[in-house]
Amino acid sequence: MQSLIDTLATQFAWIQNPVVVARQALAGVSNGMLLFLIASGLSLIFGVLRIINFAHGALFMFGAFAAVTLTGLVPEGLAGFAGVLLGATAGLAVLGAAIETGLLRRIYRAPHEFQLLLTFALVFILGDAVKLIWGREDHSVSMPEALSGSTQALGVTFPTYRLFLIGAGILIALGLWALLHRTRWGIFVRAATMDRAMLGALGVNTRRLFTTVFVLGAALAGLGGALAAPVVSIGPGLHVQVIIDAFVVVVIGGMGSVGGAFVAALLVGLVNAFGILAFPGLSVVLTFALMAVVLIVRPWGLFGSPE
Amino acid sequence: MNRSRTLAVLAALVAAALPAALSDFWIFIAIEVIAFALYAVSFNVLLGYGGMLSFGHAAFFGVGAYAGALMVRKSGFAPEAAFALAPLAAMAAAAAVAAVVGFFSVRRSGIYFGMLTFAFQMLLYTIALKATGLTGGDDGITGLKPPGALARPAVYYVFALATVGPALYVLYRLVNSPFGITLRALKANPRRVQYVGVDVRSHQLAAFVVSGAFAGLAGAVFALSSGNVFPAWLNWTASATPIVMAVLGGVSSFLGPALGAAVYVVLEVVISGRTEYWPLVMGVIILALVLLMPAGLTGLWRRRGAP
Secondary structure, three states, rough: HHHHHHHHHHHHHHOOOOOHHHHHHHHHHHHHHHHHHHHHHHHHHHHHHHOOHHHHHHHHHHHHHHHHHOOOOOOHHHHHHHHHHHHHHHHHHHHHHHHHHHHHHOOOOOHHHHHHHHHHHHEEEEEEEEHHHHOOOOOOOOOHHHHOOOOEEEEEEEEHHHHHHHHHHHHHHHHHHHHHHHHHHHHHHHHHHHHHHHHHHHOOHHHHHHHHHHHHHHHHHHHHHHHHHHHHOOOOOHHHHHHHHHHHHHHOOOOHHHHHHHHHHHHHHHHHHHHHHHOOHHHHHHHHHHHHHHHHHHHOOOOOOOO | HHHHHHHHHHHHHHHHHHHHHHHHHHHHHHHHHHHHHHHHHHHHHHHHHHOOOOOOOOOHHHHHEEEHHHHHHHHHOOOEEEEHHHHHHHHHHHHHHHHHHHHHOOOHOOOHHHHHHHHHHHHHHHHHOOHHHHHHHHEOOOOOOOOHHHHHHHHHHHHHHHHHHHHHHHHHHHHHHHHHHHHHHHHHHHHHHHHHHHHHHHHHHHHHHHHHHHHHHHHHHHHHHHHOEEEHOOOOHHHHHHHHHHHHHHOOOOOHHHHHHHHHHHHHHHHHHHOOOOHHHHHHHHHHHHHHHHOOHHHOOOOOOOO
């Protein structure tokens, strides 16, 4: 018994060190913001189109690779970096429009297995396309100098880029909220997550709504990939893990709920960050255990509604 | 029914004559076809008959593969006894896991059922990855060898046939029994079946356990032939395989998925021998299948009729 307490005490010794706790919290929150960018699109697409887009991680990966290419084309500095972010977002929006109008649109009425297979096919195609275009080796993107240093806050030294990610994530979340709650389009989107048929019956052009939702989701994934580019290793396997994290977030937050995706993304980000300290090697199991518990206790997610 | 019988007799004749005509390499591929045929058919008991789309069926294939491998590697029995018990251990382990996963998953229907199976699969995948002592972690279990003459492909082929053949027969009898007919009725209209007095969930759970157990058997038959088990067999990308096979062959006939498995395995061997971009080619094939040939291969010569 005493030895168990001792083990736990050493295992959790970091709790007494505020600097470590603050750093992990920051890393968790900033990773949570990146997760939110992917998960919010995944959640919106499921809510409106009723399709689980397994290729969403691949879109994120394309955003990161787009940042690799664009960084080489623009001048250094903040303006160039902003250009990279915009370019990746726009590029993925175009790819999203092509996928929705060219492929997804044909299978909305098909059985689930066909929708699933189509997005799986996209995973395989996009995963290999990355290898064909950018090669098999890992790439990295350097961050603009203004964001590359460290910042003192609360008596702790933080990497500036992590703080920037948190700020950017909050801004994007606010923008999404305004889009969904303060525009006509947002009303349609929220109505579609409740009852698509009724929305169509009321004369809303659901066809165009589907396209715009998918384009927004793809653009968010692209932006997320470009923002993540300076802090991840950009290789052809990036999407396999990313989609799983995003999926966990969406299931915990509730399919179709953007607010739920925000809360769950922070939760998963923090669980990952502190799980690594508390249970090294088992942190991945923690997030899945969290998801399993949510699925069993509240299958529609924390912020979702029962079907 | 008649077409299935013709197909079965034809398949049995071809299967019996094969080893004489093939090199060891192609006998090995034929064993793979036999294992995956059982995998695809057991998966389709859920999808084609029960209308339940599992996104996580690779979990049971993988659990069976690990159980069979551990029986041979670590049980401490004499090699012959361990090998004889391996298929039983695989079925028992996969059935036990399927009972737990199914217990929670059949509470929901449609796409939410799929997501639950997906979530549990990822949980099992991380366990396979992290329980290094049991599973070998990332390295998997390698160097498995069947005892005595069974190590020769032509002999193992007979063993695989003698295992999978009866298993397919059991499944065939099952789907045409009152149980199977109720299962089909559940696919068509669960509410009505409930009104008749059938316990829907326990019926679906029973189908899920049977399907999982036979998927596990398929996993063990394949693992002991290939000599390896890897955690990637349980990863989410692996769960596309039985879906592709079932849809490729046609979900509305009993042996359609087996035909799909044969075509898929042979395509993989031929194409991945010529290009490293097999996933890309497979993605394009899946796209063509989904968009152009929704009834699958068996649908090409039969235009109507449910299983």
